[in-house]
Amino acid sequence: MHRVVILFQKIKLGFQPRCFSTAETLSNSWAFHRFAKSCKHLEKGKRNLCQTLNNQELVQAELRYYKSKSPKYCKLEGWFKKRLETICDRYASSNNSFVMAMNGIEYFEDDGCIYRKLQKEWATDNSLFYTILEKLQSHEVYRLLLGDPRTASEMVYKENDTRFFVELTCTKDGNFITINSNSKTSSEVWLIDRMHPLEAPKVVQERLPELIYHVEHWKKQLYILTNFAATKDYELMKTHISSSGMQNWKTVYAIKENHKLIDMELVNDNCIMILKCYGRLSLNVFSLKQPEPVKSIQLPSWACAIECEAYLRHKSDVFCFQLSSPVQPPVSFLYSMDEDELYMEDDETCLNIKKDYKVTRLKAPGMDGILVPITVFHKTTLNEMNDKPLLVHVYGAYGMDLNFDFKPEQMLLLKDGWILAYCHVRGGGELGLSWHRAGRLDKKHIGIDDLQVCLCHLHTMGYSNPRRTALKAGSAGGVLVGGLCNASPELIRAVVLRAPFLDVLDTMLDPSLPLTQEEQEEWGNPLNDQRFFKYIQAYCPYQNIKPQNYPSILITAYRDDQRVLLSGLLKYTTKLRNAVATNYITMGEPQSIILDIQPGDDHYGPTNWEQSLQEIARHYAFLYKELKLDLGGTHP
Template identity: 30%
Template sequence: MTQPLPPRAQARPVTRTVHGVELVDEYGWLRAENWRDVLRDPGLLPADIRAHLEAENAYADAILAPCEELRRRLVAEMRGRIKEDDSSVPSPDGPYSYYVRYREGGQHPLVCRRPRDGGDETVLLDADALAEGKAFFELAEAEHSPDHRLLAWSADETGGELHRIRLRNLATGEDDATVIEQTTGEVVWAADSRSFYYVRLDENHRPSRVFRHVLSTDPATDEEIYRENEAGWFVHLSRTQSGAFGLIIVSDHETSEVHLLDLADPAARPRLVAARETGHRYSVEHRGDELIIATNADGAEDFKLVSAPLAAPDRENWRELLPHRPGVMLLKHTAFRDFLLRLERENANPRLVVRAFATGEEHTIAFDEPAYSLRYEPGYEYDTSVVRFTYSSMTTPAETYAYDMASRERQLIKRREVPSGHDPARYVTRRLFATAEDGETVPISILHRRDLVLDGTAPCLLYGYGAYGISIPADFETNRLSLVDRGFVYAIAHIRGGTEKGWRWYTDGKREKKTNSFSDFIAAGRHLAALGYTSPQRLVAHGGSAGGMLMGAVANAAPDLFRVILAEVPFVDVLNTMLDESLPLTPPEWPEWGDPIRDEAAFRRILSYSPYDQVKAQVYPAILAVAGLSDPRVTYWEPAKWVARLRARMKGGGPVVLSTNMDAGHGGSAGRFERLEEVARLYAFAIQQTGASDEPLP
């Protein structure tokens, strides 16, 4: 059967000189000049660009046609592992318990509540109904008012992360005329339930201003409470567990600043906790007349806890509660009335620690598996001793426990159901360590069938991210079983750029040390092959967003190590993006990558690894790149340009395929079953290209 010919993007070279270096961009025309308008209305994409993306999609459909039947089977398998009428664990708040559930066949959640002491359910919001007739719909927030009469809810209807906030009367189930446009979707209610705070995006899609909306007034008259004038700083809203304060959190990738809003005072103005200092990050909780602050001040790179008087929270008044412990990363803390709960991580595994305020005594909640995930949700209430945490591993479905911090009693209240069946004993999870170029040890979390013969012939999917300090949990994910049951090894490389081994693990994978992320991933792949888990002929690399940049970098640097590259919304045009101050994320990203406009060293460093700029005349693996037209984070033209240049310069290999979702943004399709279609397409391509079994092994 003759392979279809790929589209050839027209080369329209534009040359410019930056720091004495001539840059030639043949495909810059794929960047729509009206990109801001396209985020709001994808129908405004210029005709020539749309024609090219549609041609790419047609080619993708043709290349993937031979594995279409496999894709359908994968979707059916994945869907068969989902409990379609599932529900979250109800979270109590005053007279009600609130939760989210799905109906059988439903794509989107229902926000619900029932009386705390039992009684009938009330559906507060039906996102399936709200999404009807829309090409894209994603519910963002649904925050009930403190008096339980109202619901402020927000949704994204283009994929461009431009959220509209609406207000629902819970007695009637009807929305009023309130519509607040172009927000982040975050809402924090005032204590009297007569107003709420939210964040608006500016003309460059950056969250920069906090407003207060008073009920029954025109949003056009909303009062501005806070404005951030630095383009590289983003503004977000949260609240303390006590409910006493809203938190205006202002940050870039290395520095933060927090302002308190007294939610009991309608005339409140933001009150600064500690002024921003480059490199200082902190987060704030409240208890009584003090604040409890996690901070990296004074060399505490993995964070320590301090307390500060609420009346005078300046840094000179901070008193140490928990000292810094190198290599033990403090991830999150919550102050309840009588207990302080914190989540920390050491050697890539998490644990929970409870401290009693009255005595200072601490105890730990941890698990014995070699690699696992642990998280907690503080819920709505402050005066409680019960918290809920969720444990899982790559073999163990999520288990949610109610844990009494006073009695230390643990009650299993929900275990994730896998309707098609799952026997953890059939699988093995373990932790390996690869040696990087500079001698560092890189953790790798592994999942495979217990009966798999590790003789180097198994296909393997190796996932990586490695940016922004984000760690990839070794948790349970049912979709992976469709690969593992076909003889795949599924592996996660916990490379530098994340915080799996502490904050240093992050700083060793950013800016001047960014290439450590790439060499760590390559070392992980080679280690798996050396130990017989796979071979280069059957190794699949997978990453998205900043992990998609990783995919582009390793494709350039070690194309012979990988048979397949799966790159979702890949950040591959790094240099051009970091040189364009008008793009939404560029100024906030300079602390992560460097500022190539003002810093020649940063320019040359980014140029040396930017995947688009480093495409070579060499043989490349098979590549499937996925984009979203209304993506404000990694704009659609980055993967489009990358694929065009790959095809023009490569000397063999492939195929190189681009699939752009014309109705979605960074996260792809919003519906839970629609997303399965996208995952199955990636996995089917990997199975086809590695020659793995089409059918699950017995």
């Protein structure tokens, strides 16, 4: 029988329902307590039922409203769908899947965020370690031994703190499986020797507040990326595997200020640090035997994203990787450590180099004087840029970078004369851990301020103007865009949001939601801290809607999204449309406020290729209509 079939049969056998003896009895007092608790749950159930019925009515109302507005965009949407099919077919070999698998983990990408779905690691041929995702979180690690059909899965690790999320990875040399228990601000790593899978996991360093670390293994040494140093940004430290505690950690390499660590690779006896500074990618290479000197290799200026070869040749002297950008398909490169030379590989990817667009890196002075990076793409031959359409991307949360991978649909926009801008605001991770700290908790408003100064700087530098400017964001990026729409709606003409987080306060006040407690390290805890209640209330997009002239807004929501609930988006849309209608009485024609509710799917959107193209075409049709772009009679 196939090993995978056996695996799932055994997983099923490993979980037995708990049974209770009929001899169990309850005291009268306990029975009364249970009765009172049941009545409380019944009342809560009634409230939930009323809310559900109310939401169903709102959903039906929104579906009717969307149907009444869709004819305005329908023909243009079909035209864009055909154009997208053509351009995506052209780059099919370069286009990354919406779902990709690496090291036994399935990843989903969503506008700058990477999410994991299923995790498993083989120790030996007959021993498997895995986690189970329940309510958007993994808290337990199980071991399954194959070969004996009577063997049940055994729990080897359990995380009791709801703020922490458990994941499994394997060290790059393949010797250890690591159990990584991470919150937003702290981490703890346990090691499982793959040759001795029955031994209990061993902790590297017990968790401490604000201590983040990640572990690799090489020749009985643990190489630890950590913020343990005084700067609170990443350093590479090492210790012998027999003495793993932080009191034994010694610095090997310190990352410079304003540099973001993208990844670290161990190749032969060399360490390769992949870095980014204000958008420019580089490699720092040094010997693990003698960390000095460090070789610095600057990568091509057009490169914005790097992906290491899936199977590194650890005993070789070369490092293979691919470089890309949002408008540049992946190109293969090779760095020879012996020769200290960077080569473009002679394969089909070398034909992908695009020379008809330009990448420009700007720095916008923030309201406090801090420079905020912006990356801009446009056609080399583009003239009169102050009247060209501008699409601005932003995220700014969780220390995550904006996604810079190649997306073929962006080529369509460039061909039509668009300018694409990526604003790397504080709260994201583009300039290291300190960049994230500068935009989280009681500094969340700084991300909104940064977005505002980025837009003003782009317009001042001659990139488009407010009536030709659109914003695009998803998930937590919705907080910044929604906040900007409340504070400075005159800077933009249209907005496209995908599963956006817009109701921060009510979400963080509801501990029954699956991620509320985990998210407190990013947004704060308004339940227990009145200071955070007032602070979140002051910037929360939903809480600050007011009658004024908003930009046109298209929100795409998914019914099965458990991260950003449909109920919150229904509330937001209703309140915003009422505010726009109130302003319309005194100010003139109202803008379009549309909620596009898609059946099924989750926070990551459609996994079907056709549905994905349809969604992008719908977004483009909305943007072209609302910005009143002239396509010269080429569209239907």
